[in-house]
Amino acid sequence: MAADLACLDDVAAGAAPVLRLYRWSPPALSLGRFQPETDVDVDACRGLGVEVVRRPTGGRALLHGGDLTYAVAMLRPPGAAGHVDALYGMLAAGLVAGLAELGVAAAIGGDRGPAGPVCFAAAQGADLRVGDRKLCGSAQVQRGAVVLQHGSVLLDRLPFDELDLLAPPAGDPAHDAREETRARLRAKSVTLTELGAPTDPGTVASALVTGFARTLDVEFDCTVRPGEGAQG
Secondary structure (H helix, E strand, O other): OHHHHHHHHHHHOOOOOEEEEEOOOOOEEEEOOOOOHHHEOHHHHHHOOOEEEEOOOOOOEEEEOOEEEEEEEEEOOOHHHHOHHHHHHHHHHHHHHHHHOOOOOOEEOOEOOOOOOEHHHOOEOOOEEEOOEEEEEEEEEEEOOEEEEEEEEEOOOOOOOHHHOEOOOOOOOOHHHHHHHHHHHHHOEOOHHHHOOOOOHHHHHHHHHHHHHHHHOOOOOOEEEOOOEEEO
């Protein structure tokens, strides 16, 4: 998250736009900018070796470790093209084109209303879905003339999920009820593994770079930094 913000600051200072692609080790639970910390079961996170971080963007809790995360920092286009929804649509088109390189037909999600404390409980805004199941969640923050958008493409599932890391609601439901909730949440999301698509992080990153390059009509100067994933 700090590296994403550094990219935002660099672009604000005059640097070229950045597309950053990376993975997480150890796993981490990121909270949306306005999500209360009381949503987190701190002891459960500690017991599972999961770090808790705060995103500069909105949205709800998201478990990282089985995903590929992307971040785009760029100047906002002038006029209507720089509005939040227009930017979401433009960057979503790059993601859709990249996933198509992997044989995945994704579309922009359109659920409305609260999604609860878990990000992948619903596909909202410019999140991407395959059929009725969410594959990629995205969030955005704008600072003056600069925008940062980042999100996660699910590659595979970890042995645990967000429900294992969040504090139970008041009147902790019975185990069976929580498992029913877990089943419903999993039914609303999908991974590249479950779609039978390539899941090698390098392959997925290359596909996303291609999708963004074609959609935005740009040429990336790609480098790989050890421990940071692919960055262009």
